[in-house]
Amino acid sequence: MRIYLMLVLFFMINKIAQWIMGKILKKKSNISFQIREIIIALGGPLVNAIIIIVTESLKINIFTEISIITTNLMIIIFSLIPVYPTNGGKILEVILNILIGKEKGEIWTKRISFAILILITVISSIAILYLENILVLAIIIYLWYKFIVYYKN
16 A cells, blocks of 8 residues: 555646646747657656665665655556556657657557557556556556547547
8 A cells, every 4th residue: 555655646746746847947948849748748757766775875765765765666657658648658759740740640659659658558458467456457558548538539
């Protein structure tokens, strides 16, 4: 139960960091919109990386340290999965919009997100059998829910 509470806490920290970076960058008008969106999307994982570095430097209980580091690594990986609407999906969409245009970028972001979601679902199904960790299922359901809700229209 403690790991789930830590995940919720670190996700909240992640969102607060993105909000703060967004407020700071909106005042800087000389940064292009696309670069600003990428920086904002990287804000959350950056905070998680800083938490890992700070935790490493503190002299705390080894089990607590491993717990904090593992949780933050999981959040960084989860956040950077290129499935929209995660941070990685937002970064993918901005990069594709720059490279091939907004309309095609959105179409390809949707296709890539869908393909990666299917791949993650298959890999996670196997992982659930071997690891017997239901949290993986919750993450997959969440990703599918966000994907369907976002692309419903």
